[in-house]
Amino acid sequence: MEQMAYLFETIGSSEEEMVDFLADIISVPAVGPLSGGTGEKEKADRIGTYLIKWGLDGIENHDACDTTVPSGIRPNIELTMKGRDPSRRIIIIAHMDVVPPGDPGNWSGDPYQLWRDGGRLIGRGVEDNGQALTASLFAMKTLKDLDIEPVHDIVIFLVSDEEETNKKGIGHLLDENLLRKDDLILVPDHGEPEGRVIELCEKTLLWVKVTTKGKQCHASMPALGNNAFRASMLFGTKVDRTLHEKFDRKDPGFDHPISSFEPTKKGPGVDGINVLPGEDTFYIDCRLLPGYTIDEVLKEMRNVADQVEEETETEITINEEFSETTLHPTSPGSDIVTALSSAIEKVTGKRHINGGIGGGTCAALLRNEGYEVAVWETIHNRAHSSDEYILIENLITDCKVFAALFMGG
Ligand SMILES: [Zn+2]
The missing domain is CATH 3.40.630.10 (Zn peptidases)
Incomplete structure (x- = not known):
């Protein structure tokens, strides 16, 4: 045989x-x-x-x-x-x-x-x-x-x-x-x-932590504070759209054929429903097709953060938690x-x-x-x-x- x-x-x-x-x-x-x-x-x-x-x-x-x-x-x-x-x-x-x-x-x-x-x-x-x-x-x-x-x-x-x-x-x-x-x-x-x-x-892996700082107060008197959670949601939706538009190249060889940007883990919020949050944290899991760099993604995130900071009078920090190119x-x-x-x-x-x-x-x-x-x-x-x-x-x-x-x- x-x-x-x-x-x-x-x-x-x-x-x-x-x-x-x-x-x-x-x-x-x-x-x-x-x-x-x-x-x-x-x-x-x-x-x-x-x-x-x-x-x-x-x-x-x-x-x-x-x-x-x-x-x-x-x-x-x-x-x-x-x-x-x-x-x-x-x-x-x-x-x-x-x-x-x-x-x-x-x-x-x-x-x-x-x-x-x-x-x-x-x-x-x-x-x-x-x-x-x-x-x-x-x-x-x-x-x-x-x-x-x-x-x-x-x-x-x-x-x-x-x-x-x-x-x-x-x-x-x-x-x-x-x-x-x-x-x-x-x-x-x-x-x-x-x-x-x-x-x-x-894909290149990038994990980002987003922290938004406003001012805590009683939810019934929002004028006394600045809702960090609202600003964070605004940032989240804007950055989601921007990243998907800017980094939109397709590669059919990949199981998910485009770069992905997914909000995932949520940091601890306030305990009470009647507390207006002064701080908010969430994380984004990014997977970039070859050719896109971590730096250019972070730069886009920063641009959006600058706009939302100005609009909401909050402070948004973007930290790279982990990455692998x-x-x-x-x-x-x-x-x-x-x-x-x-x-x-x-x-x-x-x-x-x-x-x-x-x-x-x-x-x-x-x-x-x-x-x-x-x-x-x-x-x-x-x-x-x-x-x-x-x-x-x-x-x-x-x-x-x-x-x-x-x-x-
Ligand atoms: Zn294994």
Whole structure:
């Protein structure tokens, strides 16, 4: 039988083993310390026992120190399988940490005990990032079991800290110079149900805090004060219109094809209905298409604020709370996109589509350092929600695609 067909068939028949592995690893909570967890050490150890059992011995540990977790370390595992030609490497990066399950009442079962419902697997971390972690390891394991030598060296990085700061995970890999600019890097941490969109860039993220100051008084005597909430609403509606008009470029490659400016969190207001508020706070979440800068958005906001200040005799402060600029989108003609596209077509017969997303993955960090990174997997986007689920058929398909990628695409 042709080698690739044999490889795919073997993966298809490993379904039960893959499901058991996924069930076992998600049973170990791996929540980061900022979310009240103890980190990834126990889960990494559990994964490590499988790697040894499977005879995947190209393991190197790159632990990052972290005194805020009981073990003192945030583990990062580098798993290598040598290929015929070591001049290039094909790399998959998956993360071990998960977000907390949240209110258990919102789950139909124990989030850490994987359960099956027809073709679905349900549990915390099955999608984010359990499917990709399992699929990539089984792709490598199957090559090993069948004694197939890949063309290039293949490397799987299992990292910590993706859900919180990335500093002890991908950031640590960068600090240690473990990646090369000519690596073909795939981060399977975002996708869609069709498995066609290869994500090549992300929007620039900007979080802004808007504080409006007026003068508090009794609501029955408004002339004695100055209503900060009213001025803030005026600013909110004006700035919303202005930003959408000024930054109106469309890019159909993005899941939301325009830049977005959404008022989100609301600061505390006054307690009494009869109190005229002297201060108001709200936040805006901005996602900018490539080409627009944080500075030009902040400048527009300031212009509107100046007008509203004059009109309402209030004082409006605009603070940048957090931002992340996307500097280098991955090129559609890069080797990783070409190889991945060919792997997808071999397995599913589908032609890929280049795309972008508004939400961030850790790929942005790598792109900003000048690495070419593709983001792809086949999922229903249930990450972070209760009853998080994946389809078994997607687990198998993605495993085949990773195996085909490991064979050079
Ligand atoms: Zn993730």
